[in-house]
Amino acid sequence: MLRAAAMAVAAVGVAWIHRAGDPGVLCPLRALTGIPCPLCGGTTVFIEFGSGRPAQAVLANPVALAGAIGIAVAPLGLGGRWWALQPKTRAWMLGAALVGSELWQLVRLGVLRV
Template sequence: MREFSVPERLGVFGLGVAVAATAWPYLTDTTGLRLPCPLRSLTGVPCPGCGLTTAAVALVRGDLAGAVAANPLIVGLAVLTAAVPPLLLLRASGVLPPPVGWSDRARRRTGWGAGLLAGASWLFQLHRLGLG
């Protein structure tokens, strides 16, 4: 069985997020169930992922401005989600080769990039919620 690349895994995760974001409003409206951010509930400080559920629901409903206002990271996830199915199809049909493992340097750089992105998201959330 072939390994999946990180972007492929994120894209498949995004498909799951889209399904959940479609069902979430119905679930919350009918049951009253809410899942607040544990960090924000305990400390009042948002996490870098705060607003992602709101952003995903807004994006599924076609409200791009609302999605970006809640958490701009959703745009990157949406792009990966849209790009991955054709990529997987092309790889499965043999048109594209399987992914190649990343070098240690590429993994380090990606880790730093993800950390910087999380930091920027956190600053955005602090500003959006008037805490920074």
């Protein structure tokens, strides 16, 4: 529970810092090429969540949000289920999540049109 509380405080802090002075694009790949990485939107997830806009957080990067929730609740016993999976299964799940996240970002930022 302490982990989740620390993450919530961090989200509010990041949202406040962002309001004080927008640093612009933080992703080096996106800054250099214009192409987002699968984790693009991760900071925006925390900014939107910390600003009290959970729906916007989901739209920014659902995979990053799910990962953050997973990290927050892992101490409650759910982390054991993850590590109980076969390494190959975990690798496929992570790979599928990253591919899905990349496609989401490409569409969200207008690189791909659907």
